[in-house]
Amino acid sequence: DAGITQSPRHKVTETGTPVTLRCHQTENHRYMYWYRQDPGHGLRLIHYSYGVKDTDKGEVSDGYSVSRSKTEDFLLTLESATSSQTSVYFCAISVVGVGSPLHFGNGTRLTVT
């Protein structure tokens, strides 16, 4: 157990509203990631972080922003949710760094109506 908690686990929101998803880790690991999972697409990287205040974009970053003000928390914000952002969102951490595997949280199911 890599000590990753995602909140909320489920959320339904309306188009145009802002939404923030939280990922919390208890192990002080440097690397944290946000992925979305959609049928037929596997997992796609949204944003990642390699330290406090150090973040970068992944392949599907449009419409998303992130913040990491503390080592343990990595927040994903949908500034103005759209139906295309209905998905399952996974947070992951990398234990050591380069070459180390990802460890995943249990996901947040987001529905945008």
Place this chain on the structure above:
Amino acid sequence: AQSVTQPDIHITVSEGASLELRCNYSYGATPYLFWYVQSPGQGLQLLLKYFSGDTLVQGIKGFEAEFKRSQSSFNLRKPSVHWSDAAEYFCAVGTANTGNQFYFGTGTSLTVIP
């Protein structure tokens, strides 16, 4: 650009039969390769990983995978499938560039019939 291909979207096997899930990758340097399993409603669990050395790696739950550089493949195998192995399986490649990025295949869904 890095990419991972899992050619089989869905596979059905009988319980007790052998299993092979295919994975091909595209990456310019030595890859770090992983297989993950996902049960419905759950996160992804690491099955096994390859960094270097022995090209046949053993994982949890009786799974193994073989790295073949010449074929850019990292196929997952199990000699005898159990009903509890029914799940979604993802192959992933990790890179050594900034941020330790990972690229995932689109997954293979495994159904096990009694």
